[in-house]
Amino acid sequence: MLRNLLLYAYFIVSSTLFSQGIEKKHKGEFSGQWRTYYMNTLNKGELKDFSALATGGKIAYTYKFHKKFELGSSLYNTTNLGWQDLTLPDRTTGKGSRYEEGLFDRLYPEKDVVFLLGELYATYTLPKHQFKIGRMKINTPLINPEDGRMIPTLVQGFWYTHKLYDLNRVQFGVLHQIAPRSTGEFFGIGESIGTYPVGRNELGQASLYSGNTRSDYIWILNTNFKLGPEVRVDLWNYYVNNVFNSLYFKPSWQLSPNVSLKGEWLHQNRVGHGGNAIDTLRYFTDATSDLFGFRMEYRWKASMVNLSYNRILPQGRFISPREWGREDLFSFQKRERSEGTSDNHAVVLNYHTIFEMPKKVASLKSLVSVGRHWKPSVLDAKANKYAMPDYTHLNVDLFFDFKKLPNLKPELLFTKKWAHGNFPDQPNFYFNKTDLFHMDIILNYNF
Numbered sequence: 421m422l423r424n425l426l427l428y429a430y431f432i433v434s435s436t437l438f439s440q441g442i443e444k445k446h447k448g449e450f451s452g453q454w455r456t457y458y459m460n461t462l463n464k465g466e467l468k469d470f471s472a473l474a475t476g477g478k479i480a481y482t483y484k485f486h487k488k489f490e491l492g493s494s495l496y497n498t499t500n501l502g503w504q505d506l507t508l509p510d511r512t513t514g515k516g517s518r519y520e521e522g523l524f525d526r527l528y529p530e531k532d533v534v535f536l537l538g539e540l541y542a543t544y545t546l547p548k549h550q551f552k553i554g555r556m557k558i559n560t561p562l563i564n565p566e567d568g569r570m571i572p573t574l575v576q577g578f579w580y581t582h583k584l585y586d587l588n589r590v591q592f593g594v595l596h597q598i599a600p601r602s603t604g605e606f607f608g609i610g611e612s613i614g615t616y617p618v619g620r621n622e623l624g625q626a627s628l629y630s631g632n633t634r635s636d637y638i639w640i641l642n643t644n645f646k647l648g649p650e651v652r653v654d655l656w657n658y659y660v661n662n663v664f665n666s667l668y669f670k671p672s673w674q675l676s677p678n679v680s681l682k683g684e685w686l687h688q689n690r691v692g693h694g695g696n697a698i699d700t701l702r703y704f705t706d707a708t709s710d711l712f713g714f715r716m717e718y719r720w721k722a723s724m725v726n727l728s729y730n731r732i733l734p735q736g737r738f739i740s741p742r743e744w745g746r747e748d749l750f751s752f753q754k755r756e757r758s759e760g761t762s763d764n765h766a767v768v769l770n771y772h773t774i775f776e777m778p779k780k781v782a783s784l785k786s787l788v789s790v791g792r793h794w795k796p797s798v799l800d801a802k803a804n805k806y807a808m809p810d811y812t813h814l815n816v817d818l819f820f821d822f823k824k825l826p827n828l829k830p831e832l833l834f835t836k837k838w839a840h841g842n843f844p845d846q847p848n849f850y851f852n853k854t855d856l857f858h859m860d861i862i863l864n865y866n867f
Contacts, residue, residue: 452479452494454865457570458503459520464855467847468510470517473503474524474570480539488546494539498570500524500532510851518852519755522569522602527615534604538574552579555606558593560640561656561668564745566601568754568860573601573745577637584645591642600743609660610635610695613703616742617806619760622705624801629703633695635661650674662692664704666740678720684713684730684750688739706736709762713750723773732764737805753789753813755835755858760805765794780823787817798843810840811854827867833860 460471476497483491500523507529509516516529525534541554555576557565565572577595584590597606600615607615614630621627639659646652656668665688672682688709695703710733717726728750732738740747740759747759751766758764768791775784791813796803818832839854850856 448481448483450479450481452867453477454867455570456863457523458861459523460859461517461519461852462857463510463851464847467512467851470506470520471504472506472517472520472523473501474498475501476534476570478538488544490543490545492539492541492543493537496536496538496571498524498534502532513847513851515848515851519858524570524602525604526602528604531604534571536571536574536599536604538571538599548583550581552581553577555599558640560642560658560745561670561748562658562666562740562745563595563598563638563640564748566746568746569602571599571602571604573743574599574606576606586646588645589643591640593638593640595638595640596636598744601745608636609638610663612743613663613695613741614743619805620801620807621700622802627703627805628701629695632698632701633663633703634693635663635695637661647671660691663695664691664739665689678718680717680719682715682717682750684711684715686711686738686749688736704739706739706762709733709736709738711738711749711758715750723771725769725771728766728768728770730758730764730766730768732758732762734763734803737762737803738764739805751791751793753791753815754817754833755815756793756811756813756837758793761795761808762803763796767792782820782822785819785821787815787819789813789815789817798849806853807849808853809843809849812838812840827865829864829866831860831862831864833858833862835859 454477456475458473462469476499478494478496480492480494506517506521521529525531537555539555539557541552541556544551555574556579557572558575558579559565563575575595576597577593579593580591582590595609597608598612599606600612603615610633613633618627618630638661641657642655644652644654650673652672654670658666667687669685670682672680674680690704690707693702694705699705711730713728713730715726715728717724730749730751738759738761742757742759746752747757749758751758751768753768758766768789771788773786775786777784793811793813795808795810798804798807798809814836816834820830822828835858837854837856839850843849
């Protein structure tokens with residue numbers, strides 16, 4: 421029913437756009453990005469190392485019918501240049517790569533070329549309102565492009581934005597399909613859950629929710645507003661039909677021009693059957709979960725440093741489909757997640773700055789992130805879905821901006837993770853997770 425209504429709306433909006441196009445001035449424009457991406461992971465000891473090289477990107481076309489109407493589309497591509505055969509697993513664990521396969525279609529790793537019509541939308545814009553329908557990108561704390569591979573996460577549905585005075589806003593959306601990052605197709609909401617690794621159920625066995633999660637749509641509501649000159653609140657609510665509801669509350673307080681304090685609270689509760697009436701096939705198993713976070717931030721000139729703490733309470737695991745984007749929480753660091761755990765602590769220090777190279781040939785933006793993450797025992801499947809040990813995480817992320825080549829945007833990412841604590845000497849507890857070094861070399865050319 422919902423899908424039919426959306427298709428009908430597509431038809432009405434498209435008909436209106438074309439009728440307006442006959443009478444009003446119109447304009448078309450091409451844009452895009454060419455991306456070449458090298459990725460390499462060095463695992464511990466004799467465990468297999470992985471590397472991959474991809475090229476591709478996207479071509480976008482927008483067509484404006486008058487100031488209020490616009491049609492847009494983007495075709496995404498990734499091509500495997502054959503650096504390594506990723507279909508061959510590690511001999512010891514029987515597992516393949518974790519990161520490198522995500523440069524391609526991770527559901528069909530044998531495919532060398534992937535195309536996806538990831539965006540195909542219509543927008544209607546007024547001074548304080550915008551209506552958007554079709555395939556699109558959205559950027560929210562729990563559903564977002566997570567653009568750290570070749571093809572980002574994309575969604576299909578309806579999105580409305582209302583801009584209020586003083587930069588305040590209200591957003592509302594309903595989604596009925598998602599194309600998870602590193603795949604070549606759109607899935608229904610329930611179908612999309614489980615296209616990434618499923619981890620363990622509460623009994624320590626492989627979870628069975630992939631292909632068994634029943635959900636037709638997601639409702640999303642967001643409001644961002646001021647409570648005073650120095651206090652701002654960002655509020656999000658995600659209602660996932662028959663699975664769960666997530667309420668995310670993020671206040672911030674500007675103590676001075678340089679110093680700010682921020683907090684976050686994420687409360688989740690199971691909706692309906694949590695995805696399936698049969699408990700062994702259920703995705704969202706706990707009744708509730710809660711996550712709290714605090715951040716202190718100091719800014720000066722072209723630099724910023726912040727210290728963050730996150731705590732997931734013991735009563736339930738923080739669960740959010742990894743297929744839908746990264747978790748934009750205070751303790752997030754590239755190449756790892758807190759999702760899937762309860763009774764979790766994390767402390768992360770971030771330092772950002774911009775350097776000007778000699779003769780101002782280029783500028784370098786650097787992001788250094790150091791985190792310490794305390795997890796439940798890897799043997800506690802109920803509290804630790806992916807059997808992740810305690811670890812220390814170091815990221816160095818470098819972005820280059822060349823003055824004479826403004827369209828070229830190279831990026832280098834270096835990641836090192838160390839495991840801590842006592843756990844069985846079993847490679848599955850650290851292979852592709854900790855005790856590894858990871859590197860990305862990314863060349864983006866925007867046009």
